[in-house]
Amino acid sequence: MASANLAAEARTETGKGVARKLRAAGKTPGVVYGHGRAPLALSLNTRDFERMLDKIAVSSTVIELAVGSTMSRTLIREIQRHPYKKEILHVDFQELVAGEKVTVDVPLVFVGVPEGVRVGGGILDQVMHEITVHVDPSSIPNHVDVDVSGLTIGHGLHVSDLKVPEGVEILDEADATVCMVSAPRASETPVAGVAVVEAAAEPELIRKTKEEGGEEEA
Numbered sequence: 001m002a003s004a005n006l007a008a009e010a011r012t013e014t015g016k017g018v019a020r021k022l023r024a025a026g027k028t029p030g031v032v033y034g035h036g037r038a039p040l041a042l043s044l045n046t047r048d049f050e051r052m053l054d055k056i057a058v059s060s061t062v063i064e065l066a067v068g069s070t071m072s073r074t075l076i077r078e079i080q081r082h083p084y085k086k087e088i089l090h091v092d093f094q095e096l097v098a099g100e101k102v103t104v105d106v107p108l109v110f111v112g113v114p115e116g117v118r119v120g121g122g123i124l125d126q127v128m129h130e131i132t133v134h135v136d137p138s139s140i141p142n143h144v145d146v147d148v149s150g151l152t153i154g155h156g157l158h159v160s161d162l163k164v165p166e167g168v169e170i171l172d173e174a175d176a177t178v179c180m181v182s183a184p185r186a187s188e189t190p191v192a193g194v195a196v197v198e199a200a201a202e203p204e205l206i207r208k209t210k211e212e213g214g215e216e217e218a
Helices: 016-024 046-053 192-217
Strands: 003-010 027-034 037-045 063-069 070-081 088-095 102-111 123-126 130-135 144-147 156-157 179-181
Touching: 003 046, 016 027, 016 088, 027 070, 037 046, 037 088, 046 088, 088 102, 102 123
Parallel strands: 003 063, 027 088, 102 144
Antiparallel strands: 003 037, 027 037, 063 070, 070 088, 102 130, 123 179, 156 179
């Protein structure tokens, strides 16, 4: 299970005007909610939050969220971003409860070089990059390895072929394609007909020259 630490401050004022003021002051508005607790409005240091995002897999990392003297284990459930500016507008955290399973997206890591790529020059098409799992928060995997070394051209792996730790339930369709090794793309080759036409044109030119020469001699 991957985890990261983040500090936040509780706030009592809410609304769009308050959110704008927070963002102008270098802070990001947020909220933490969870089973059996009232939602709590937060403000985060925007720079610290962005630095953390650069280092983690957002959907599957447990955030140890410190609000004053209280520490909560949470997951980031939603990050709202500005439609065209590089700006985070709001973030939602879900507090985790021991023994209560959660649904998270876990990244896939492709391991090895497929035989069809190494020997046959094929191309590995990665159809899925993450899977959705139902799991206890303490058992969330950092990622799931996908061994592709044995794949030949025309063959692939499906969700049912994935190996996950005990207690992890995959929610994606079992027959969904994870990856596939495709045949190499055909390279462009010269059109044979062009060479034939050019070769056929030469004798006509030569023959015409001879005929012209013969008329002059006559």
